[in-house]
Amino acid sequence: MGNWVVNHGLSALILVVWMGINIFIFVYFYLFYDLGPQFFYTRHLLGPALAWARAPAAVLNFNCLLILLPVCRNLLSFIRGSCACFRRSMRKQLDKNLSFHKLVAYMIGLMTAVHTIAHLLNLEWLNNSRQGDYDNLSTELSEIGDHSNETFLNPIRSPSTTPSYVAFTTIAGITGVIITLSLILIITSSMEVIRRSYYEVFWYTHHLFIIFFAGLVFHGAGRIVRSQTKDSMYEHNVTYCKDRPLDWGKIPECPMPQFAGGAPGTWMWVLGPMVLYVFERILRLYRSLQKVILRKTVIHPSNVLELQMQKKNFSMEVGQYVFLNCPSISQLEWHPFTMTSAPEEDFFSVHIRSMGDWTRDLISKVNEAEKGGFLPKIAVDGPFGTASEDVFDYEVSMLVGCGIGVTPFASILKSIWYKFKESNQKLRTKKIYFYWLCRETHAFEWFADLLHSLEGEMEERGMLNFLSYKLFLTGWDHSHAAHVMVHFDKDTDVVTGLKQKTHYGRPNWEKEFEDIHNAHPTSTVGVFLCGPQALGKTLESCCAKYSDVDPRKARFYFNKENF
């Protein structure tokens, strides 16, 4: 229990606060519309559906405000940077921005459903009231507005229309249909299957959010949710007059009641975040227009492309990522790549593997250029910060990279190499444990070379026990095993040529954590993972298990990269 609090406490707190605000808003507005005396006549026409429509609307206002914020990555980067005085765990919350974005999106979907259903009922009942299907009071209320000097209560003025017609001829109706449709398309194209495999469909469809927000702001402009005005409530005593609808206007106690529509309120909620988001996009555009020099391109084995680039006023930290855009392949697509160079170098580099349409096209364009042609122009947005910036703050760090996820750690290890050479005082880290898991090393020869050179450096300075790394080949078979058995006595590993031997199969995390716990009983250990979710869960639970609640003893903090 204590471990759970240490590792998940802040996330849980944020969720509880968010949910609490949602519930509060819902209940507050529900009661406002269900009990407010100015809505007495409105409620007579609509029943509880009035409150059931307005309460989700308020929750929607709140969540539409929130949904734009987690995706302003430049803003988040800025907050992360200025959070230097905050506790480490605060900055970790900003990693979970995408999860929060999705959670808010689910809430928006749910509330939209409730809101729409309630309004379907409302429109039907308003229409029926107008056609005189219900009691005298309803008919009388609906007829208000037919004569001059009267302000209507029932927004449906024609006695011979259908709810569909009304929906498509009122501002609220038509904007409602359009934005709900946009929302549905956004949600179906954001399902995990589509997003992971057909990223372009997800990305382009998601831009329907522009229509969503535009429609949302104008959704209430028609002011069709009516309530009795204050003056009218003073003159027209509802308790007495509700039983005498046919006498209204004829007796002095009951003049015709006057109504007014509620002013649209959504713009007040969403205007701020919309402006922030516009700034965010302008900033991205500005940064992307700056010139990028492609200093060098290298094609590594297994179709891995390394791009070394330079850009004016570009400064990075370890493990950050950039978004790349290649206008000659696609004007609008930006794809994230972790940088593999260290801040100490005078260029920045990324290693790109052929994973989908865009990466394949890029690699083939570079190949063509090598045969005699022009290199494609590249635009860069970033750098954006992720958890690896924190690596040097922990006394002991555990770095776990799976397959392609090893890339941010290339940057970190290179930076260590440079910091050592300069004897940089900023380096708080005393010990690094690096775990590299992959099926086979073919695609990562470039990384093995990096480890090679690091090994050499460390040996020269006699600091071999600063970095201890373990390589795990998870895709071994009998021929591998036979090969290893034969060459067992050799000094260096047969597969990678490194001094530390390759392990086969998956690591026993419990044992690893226990060993580190015993080796560093009073340290804070940062655990960094770039890899699959399943492994993340395992590591997270090990962190929780092996952390002591006592802050003086060993504690493990789990940080996950997410792309």
Next chain:
Amino acid sequence: MGQIEWAMWANEQALATGLILLTGGIVGVAGQFKDWQFAAYGIAAGVFICLLEYPRGKRKNKGTSIERMGQRYLTICVKAFGPLTRNYFVRAGLHAVLSIPGGFMLPTVLGCVCVAIASLIYLLAAIRGEQWEPIMPQVESKQRPGESMKEPPSNPPPRLPAELRRKRQEDAAYVNPIPISVNSV
């Protein structure tokens, strides 16, 4: 956007639509709306579309196809209709036709538009030559000892020529009074 299988998105869209039609239909019927018959249609159409679209098809280009939970049984039902469910032109047409009655009543009109959109995406998928392939479970082939061991041996095992095999008269423990031949009992 070369490698996109539009059918995957059409499938998600159609499944969502089934639910929307179903919900709209339930609202229309439970609220006893005028024209509630269209709402009843919405319920029926919604359920039908959900059942048809629940089993995900197999992906042509990428490696693994992810099944939805428990879709095995529906896959068999959908597969049974053969070309009617395999061909996406048929599905596009079917969805287009299903969308029309939804447009007559407000609760189902959203479902109507969504089905129409799903129909358009399926049309696009069909034009690009995609088809619905069922994801069948991998049958675990038992470890057979090998094809040649299925039947009893047809040839006798190799032996030395008959003369050398016959026991020598001198080594016999006794002498048969009646000579033995192949046909003797």
